[in-house]
Amino acid sequence: NAGVTQTPKFQVLKTGQSMTLQCAQDMNHEYMSWYRQDPGMGLRLIHYSVGAGITDQGEVPNGYNVSRSTTEDFPLRLLSAAPSQTSVYFCASSYGFVSSYNEQFFGPGTRLTVL
Amino acid sequence: KQEVTQIPAALSVPEGENLVLNCSFTDSAIYNLQWFRQDPGKGLTSLLLIQSSQREQTSGRLNASLDKSSGRSTLYIAASQPGDSATYLCAASTGANNLFFGTGTRLTVIP
Numbered sequence A: 001n002a003g004v005t006q007t008p009k010f011q012v013l014k015t016g017q018s019m020t021l022q023c024a025q026d027m028n029h030e031y032m033s034w035y036r037q038d039p040g041m042g043l044r045l046i047h048y049s050v051g052a053g054i055t056d057q058g059e060v061p062n063g064y065n066v067s068r069s070t071t072e073d074f075p076l077r078l079l080s081a082a083p084s085q086t087s088v089y090f091c092a093s094s095y096g097f098v099s100s101y102n103e104q105f106f107g108p109g110t111r112l113t114v115l
Numbered sequence B: 001k002q003e004v005t006q007i008p009a010a011l012s013v014p015e016g017e018n019l020v021l022n023c024s025f026t027d028s029a030i031y032n033l034q035w036f037r038q039d040p041g042k043g044l045t046s047l048l049l050i051q052s053s054q055r056e057q058t059s060g061r062l063n064a065s066l067d068k069s070s071g072r073s074t075l076y077i078a079a080s081q082p083g084d085s086a087t088y089l090c091a092a093s094t095g096a097n098n099l100f101f102g103t104g105t106r107l108t109v110i111p
Helices: none
Strands: A004-007 A010-013 A019-025 A031-037 A044-051 A054-057 A064-066 A076-078 A087-094 A110-114 B010-014 B019-025 B032-038 B044-051 B056-059 B062-067 B072-077 B086-093 B099-101 B105-110
Touching: A004 A087, A010 A019, A019 A031, A019 A087, A044 A064, B010 B019, B019 B032, B019 B086, B019 B105, B032 B062, B032 B072, B044 B056, B044 B062, B044 B072, B072 B086
Parallel strands: A010 A110, B010 B105
Antiparallel strands: A004 A019, A019 A076, A031 A044, A031 A087, A044 A054, A064 A076, A087 A110, B019 B072, B032 B044, B032 B086, B056 B062, B062 B072, B086 B099, B086 B105
16 A cells, blocks of 8 residues: 555745645545644644545635545645745545544645745 | 643653653543654654543553543653654644644654
């Protein structure tokens, strides 16, 4: 199993540009989520999905869109990038809900810089 | 909102020493408490998960404890090794679909 994969690993954008961060998992996990990690702050939840076709907002959803058309993939879209979105983005997955006894598996991250 | 704090932010110890990392949380109504390891430039690796009904979990040289009433968890690492050098994060689950993370303790084990 490849686990959770993310592409790209690094990305530089200009303000106003759009892009999609890709996330895929091959463990048949129902739950997937996106976090951002900023210096001096803990990881914060952006969006999550409890299954194909079902998504919901996390703590910091503004400026990001998600969709879940398949169990395997959960892309994160930045519609109009802003310097405040400079961060490291992590995708995670688990078999079930976070509140259950379910280990979270994290991808290697995407380091995004918005100029 | 759940606030998770980890102190100290950084810790250096000589190889072989036993050590304890601390994690505190403000809302005791948690579902579980998880400890992760993060290596520089890498993702997070789950180390231990303690359910709210449990007091501790062990894996090899690692032992995590949970005291919900005081809002504290500790991660005990026995006989530390240079390979244990990493940032250790704790995260508390207080809802169906969210983890609240601390900012981590950066551990350096000196050979």
